[in-house]
Amino acid sequence: MFTTYLVVTLLTSTVNGLAATANFIGHEYPKSQADKLRVPRSWMRPLGTLLAAGALGLLAGFAVPVLGTLAAAGLVLYFLGALCTHLRVRDYQLAPWAVFFCLPAAALVVNLAYHGSW
Template sequence: MFVSLAVVTVVMAAFLLASAGAKFLRTRHITEQMSALGVPQGLMAFLIGAQIAGAAGVVAGLRWGPLGIAAAIGLTLYFAGAIAFHLRVGDRKGASPAAVLTVVSVALIVLRAATL
């Protein structure tokens, strides 16, 4: 089961770092999406930091389980917030990836708890 946890953790961390990088570089797609969702530009640094912290937390959680669980709980809340932002503006299509990532975050919680 630990191998499954490690694979899901590495994939999630890679996704989070890629997403944080796109936000940091202010790619056109990201800035347009954030604007459409009503996310203030001042919040971008927080979102980038949350993604980097989440990636670091789940990876470090492979070594120390409680940290991994805490990081995965934080990611679950982060992506649940993303779903709320998408649904608030009627963007059901954009909410789907956030919903998948919420489920993956919950899976990280379950997998890490099972391997303690």
């Protein structure tokens, strides 16, 4: 079980850390998504900060399990908000969103299974 917890947590942290980095450096993909979803580009850094906090929180969960659980739950909520944003503009191309949503959802499930619920 520990191996599953380790792999899922590290993968989720890495993917979200890379997404945060893309937001911070002004990569074209987050910009085009912001334009398509009618989200102001000025929100890219604050949204990147939330992704980075989630990624770091997952890693901190190895030392303090409750932080990992809260980080995974926060990322799940972040991506539920992203889903609402996609649906608001009637964008139904949700495959990339699904990948980004399923990773923290899996991290949350594995975290709770490994550490037990509060």
